[in-house]
Amino acid sequence: MSGPDVPAMMAIETQANPSPWRAHDFDAFLADPGQAGEAAAGGIRRAWVYADPEVRGFLCAVAVAGEAELQAIAVERSRWGRGAGTALMESLLAWTRGQGISDIHLEVREGNQRALDFYARFGFTVVGKRPRYYQDNGEAAILMKRNC
Numbered sequence: 001m002s003g004p005d006v007p008a009m010m011a012i013e014t015q016a017n018p019s020p021w022r023a024h025d026f027d028a029f030l031a032d033p034g035q036a037g038e039a040a041a042g043g044i045r046r047a048w049v050y051a052d053p054e055v056r057g058f059l060c061a062v063a064v065a066g067e068a069e070l071q072a073i074a075v076e077r078s079r080w081g082r083g084a085g086t087a088l089m090e091s092l093l094a095w096t097r098g099q100g101i102s103d104i105h106l107e108v109r110e111g112n113q114r115a116l117d118f119y120a121r122f123g124f125t126v127v128g129k130r131p132r133y134y135q136d137n138g139e140a141a142i143l144m145k146r147n148c
């Protein structure tokens with residue numbers, strides 16, 4: 001992923017997420033890691049796009065102190081169910097293996113059954129719940145984790 005991918009990623013994100021990342025969120029994610037708080041703590045940010053060659057999906061993750069957090073994943077709605085999400089997740093898993101990361105964490109809306117099923121298929125299990133976490137509709141966040 002790089003700066004020129006941002007408009008396509010924003011279009012996908014806006015379609016897929018009720019509280020989408022905005023341009024400044026993507027720009028901050030892609031900014032020089034030397035300016036990021038995570039980097040100061042020894043963290044690394046990585047992002048991948050799935051392209052055919054048009055950008056159809058993306059995944060953003062941060063690794064800090066031997067643990068990773070999946071911060072965003074989305075695939076263009078018309079391309080769901082064709083393996084793009086799987087390819088993105090496999091890129092993340094290959095990277096975490098190479099980094100010696102022990103666990104991957106994520107948050108997902110309680111009502112997002114497709115994403116919950118998708119994550120479970122990759123071995124993520126529910127480890128907690130934050131009631132009324134999402135401000136736009138008061139939905140709970142389900143916390144999931146996968147041991148690497």
Ligand SMILES: CC(C)(COP(=O)(O)OP(=O)(O)OC[C@H]1O[C@@H](n2cnc3c(N)ncnc32)[C@H](O)[C@@H]1OP(=O)(O)O)[C@@H](O)C(=O)NCCC(=O)NCCS
Binds near residue numbers: 084085086114
């Ligand atoms: C969750 C999400 C990223 C999954 O992406 P995806 O590209 O649809 O995922 P995949 O196609 O790899 O896999 C999903 C399903 O398609 C099936 N599939 C994979 N490759 C396939 C293929 N070539 N042909 C047919 N089906 C296929 C998988 O078996 C899977 O089905 P299952 O979950 O019933 O087992 C996508 O639905 C999305 O963008 N959702 C909105 C954003 C979102 O909710 N993000 C998570 C926020 S926490």
